[in-house]
Amino acid sequence: MIRTRAYALAAAAALPLAAAVLPVTPATASPVAASAGAVERAAAPTITIADFGFRVPLRVARGARVRVVNKDIVEHTVTSGARGRFSVDVAAGKSASFVAPRKPGRYAFHCAFHPDMTGVLVVR
Ligand SMILES: [Cu+2]
Numbered sequence: 001m002i003r004t005r006a007y008a009l010a011a012a013a014a015l016p017l018a019a020a021v022l023p024v025t026p027a028t029a030s031p032v033a034a035s036a037g038a039v040e041r042a043a044a045p046t047i048t049i050a051d052f053g054f055r056v057p058l059r060v061a062r063g064a065r066v067r068v069v070n071k072d073i074v075e076h077t078v079t080s081g082a083r084g085r086f087s088v089d090v091a092a093g094k095s096a097s098f099v100a101p102r103k104p105g106r107y108a109f110h111c112a113f114h115p116d117m118t119g120v121l122v123v124r
């Protein structure tokens with residue numbers, strides 16, 4: 001008898017709680033939070049290689065880890081020129097990363113396999 005009454009009380013207590021919680025979580029709440037996280041991930045500096053060309057971020061922070069995404073079906077590299085400070089091989093369809101120079105400046109780079117592929121990494 002006592003046990004039955006305890007269950008009834010618990011059920012009665014849970015109902016108003018659920019009713020109070022539901023309106024606080026509208027459908028728009030979680031998409032906003034999710035897209036905020038996506039923006040943060042997209043902010044990581046990325047060099048994209050496609051059609052034998054580099055798409056380079058406007059600038060990267062000194063010492064930042066730079067991601068390189070190779071969308072081509074052949075291997076490429078991101079290799080700095082005269083001021084040789086970085087070089088990374090990126091297999092076809094894969095990604096890799098390297099650490100940007102710590103000294104601000106403009107760093108010309110190219111692909112070691114395809115010298116016509118060139119770009120400039122601006123470090124601030
Ligand atoms: Cu290449």
